[in-house]
Amino acid sequence: MFEFPLSLNFMMNLNKIKIGITFVLISSISCISEGGFTHYESVAKEGLSPKPVVFKIPPSALKENPQNLFIRIRNNTEYEFSNIFLIAILKSGDQQVLQDTLEYAMAAPDGSWLGTGFTGLKESKLWWKKGIKIPTERPVQIIISQAIRVNGSANGVSELKGIVSVGISIEDQE
Numbered sequence: 001m002f003e004f005p006l007s008l009n010f011m012m013n014l015n016k017i018k019i020g021i022t023f024v025l026i027s028s029i030s031c032i033s034e035g036g037f038t039h040y041e042s043v044a045k046e047g048l049s050p051k052p053v054v055f056k057i058p059p060s061a062l063k064e065n066p067q068n069l070f071i072r073i074r075n076n077t078e079y080e081f082s083n084i085f086l087i088a089i090l091k092s093g094d095q096q097v098l099q100d101t102l103e104y105a106m107a108a109p110d111g112s113w114l115g116t117g118f119t120g121l122k123e124s125k126l127w128w129k130k131g132i133k134i135p136t137e138r139p140v141q142i143i144i145s146q147a148i149r150v151n152g153s154a155n156g157v158s159e160l161k162g163i164v165s166v167g168i169s170i171e172d173q174e
Contacts, residue, residue: 020102022031036171040072047078047161052089052145055168061070062135065173066131071144072167075106075113079162082107085147088128101147102128121164131173142168 037060041053071088083105090097104126107113115122134140144166148157 006019017036020064036067036169038072038167038169040074040165040167042165043163046159048146048163048166049131049159050145050147050156052087052143053166055132055144056140057140057142057170059125059136059140061170062103062134062136063172064133064136068130068171068173069128069132070167070169071102071104071126071128072163072165072169073104073106073115073126074167075115075122075124075161075162076164077113077162079106079160081148082111084160084163087145087147089131089141089143090132090134091141091143092135095135095138097135098129098132100128125169131172134170144168 037057039055041055043049043053069090071086073084083103084101086104087099088102089099104124105114106124113122115124117123146157146160146163148160149155150157
């Protein structure tokens with residue numbers, strides 16, 4: 001039996017395809033458990049834009065007790081900033097319950113990425129609100145958009161490359 005040797009390029013491309021498929025499967029998962037709700041939205045290849053990402057929260061994720069809100073960011077090595085500015089809004093029906101402009105560090109002073117992950121993809125779980133009572137009587141939405149500006153520029157960055165998905169978590173307060 002004759003075996004064809006596989007080229008190194010073919011094997012590297014095959015590994016990239018496997019990683020890509022795994023990432024797509026993971027990033028499209030929503031889950032509701034006793035401890036909370038987590039949902040991710042993938043962003044376009046161009047990256048996160050100032051156009052908001054809207055999360056419609058299912059009623060089953062909301063509780064009468066206070067809950068903690070987290071923003072989740074997945075970035076790769078194409079992300080060129082050491083921090084990120086986000087605008088986060090919680091709406092109940094047509095009423096805006098809260099809005100915050102948030103800044104989070106994405107890299108350590110030495111340039112290494114913060115977050116978890118063992119490849120070029122890192123995931124950061126960022127505190128937004130602790131112990132908030134989320135209204136349960138109307139449709140609830142969480143809206144997240146980026147607000148990055150390059151130093152010295154009045155205009156915001158239109159395409160924030162390197163952010164591959166944005167997520168939210170609603171967890172029971174312990």
